[in-house]
Amino acid sequence: MTKRPLPHSRPTLDDRDIAAVSKALSSGQVSMGPAVAAFEDRFARKLGVRQAAAVSSGTAALHLSLLALGVGKSDDVIIPTHVCTALLNAVNYVGARPVLADVDYADGNISAADVKKKLTRRTRAIIVPHLWGEPADLGALLKLGVPVVEDCAQATGALYKGKPVGTLGRIGVFSFYATKMLTTGEGGMVVANDQRLMKAVRDRLSYDHREDWQVRFNYKLSDLQAALGSSQLDRLDQFIERRRNLAAIYGEGLKGTGVTLPQGRAGSAGVAYRFVIKVGNAASFIKRAQAAGIQCERPLFRPLHRYLGLKGFPVSERLMQESVSVPIYPSLKDSDARSISRELRKLFDKPQARP
Numbered sequence: 001m002t003k004r005p006l007p008h009s010r011p012t013l014d015d016r017d018i019a020a021v022s023k024a025l026s027s028g029q030v031s032m033g034p035a036v037a038a039f040e041d042r043f044a045r046k047l048g049v050r051q052a053a054a055v056s057s058g059t060a061a062l063h064l065s066l067l068a069l070g071v072g073k074s075d076d077v078i079i080p081t082h083v084c085t086a087l088l089n090a091v092n093y094v095g096a097r098p099v100l101a102d103v104d105y106a107d108g109n110i111s112a113a114d115v116k117k118k119l120t121r122r123t124r125a126i127i128v129p130h131l132w133g134e135p136a137d138l139g140a141l142l143k144l145g146v147p148v149v150e151d152c153a154q155a156t157g158a159l160y161k162g163k164p165v166g167t168l169g170r171i172g173v174f175s176f177y178a179t180k181m182l183t184t185g186e187g188g189m190v191v192a193n194d195q196r197l198m199k200a201v202r203d204r205l206s207y208d209h210r211e212d213w214q215v216r217f218n219y220k221l222s223d224l225q226a227a228l229g230s231s232q233l234d235r236l237d238q239f240i241e242r243r244r245n246l247a248a249i250y251g252e253g254l255k256g257t258g259v260t261l262p263q264g265r266a267g268s269a270g271v272a273y274r275f276v277i278k279v280g281n282a283a284s285f286i287k288r289a290q291a292a293g294i295q296c297e298r299p300l301f302r303p304l305h306r307y308l309g310l311k312g313f314p315v316s317e318r319l320m321q322e323s324v325s326v327p328i329y330p331s332l333k334d335s336d337a338r339s340i341s342r343e344l345r346k347l348f349d350k351p352q353a354r355p
């Protein structure tokens with residue numbers, strides 16, 4: 001195995017990004033300005049959606065989306081338990097009650113069947129992340145008749161039945177954190193075809209020069225960040241292709257080990273944001289992989305039901321026991337992915353500690 005440990009994830013930056021940010025800096029416009037407008041326009045066109053509003057993070061995008069949908073104190077918002085706390089925070093920001101749903105074992109995405117069981121008259125929205133870059137079961141979820149916020153933080157560029165994720169629900173949110181599909185350092189985007197919703201998002205995302213006063217936020221992206229975003233967006237298709245190639249190398253390299261490989265949903269095209277395999281005992285496997293110089297990690301730090309002290313999410317619990325995330329990012333070389341596969345294969349040959 002190569003001597004330098006390869007990181008689990010890293011941003012993909014090059015001279016084109018540096019040139020784009022330098023140009024923005026030289027213009028003297030460093031806060032929100034024309035580069036943000038251009039980034040929004042390009043992002044909207046890439047997705048084929050009417051409007052896009054750039055914001056300072058994926059969390060801000062979630063918050064503004066819930067506000068735009070009119071979600072408030074007496075409402076429930078259904079979210080999966082098997083996700084980071086950003087969703088739980090956003091629901092709490094608007095004073096609504098988070099209701100957790102379990103997930104599907106195959107891909108870790110929110111279970112439409114469990115969501116259906118948790119619907120009440122108070123349910124005002126469902127936040128549907130496309131976990132690890134794989135589209136969730138949108139067909140079934142959209143049929144439930146509750147507004148869907150598509151959380152595409154991990155899935156920019158993924159397709160569900162040929163259509164870009166983020167454009168199928170009422171509103172779509174994205175994150176451009178350092179290691180996401182494309183980055184602005186920190187940043188995010190809200191997209192929708194509904195102009196009224198987008199007007200509400202834009203109304204709240206900055207506070208200055210208003211005739212009236214109401215609680216508003218400073219969730220703006222800067223021109224420096226947007227310049228980076230546009231430069232990255234130019235290469236999004238290449239990033240996706242690289243990730244898919246690496247996933248194919250891992251798939252081939254780990255065949256026959258007994259490991260469960262990631263499975264996409266029929267009719268959808270994921271973006272291999274994470275390559276999550278299922279093994280008998282993830283904790284022991286990760287320890288042994290790291291000892292061999294491979295930065296495998298748990299894909300999720302802690303599911304939300306554990307934070308809230310809730311029981312009864314057996315699929316998420318099982319995924320926590322078994323899931324291992326293998327390094328994947330566009331700058332990882334094919335040769336690295338092959339040698340990682342070879343090293344991981346060796347771990348399967350050795351007996352594992354019991355969970």
Ligand SMILES: Cc1ncc(COP(=O)(O)O)c(C=O)c1O
Nearest residue numbers: 057058059086129151153175177
């Ligand atoms: C599914 C999901 N939603 C929302 C977020 C929040 O995005 P941000 O970190 O840009 O606030 C993340 C971040 O990792 C995420 O993975």
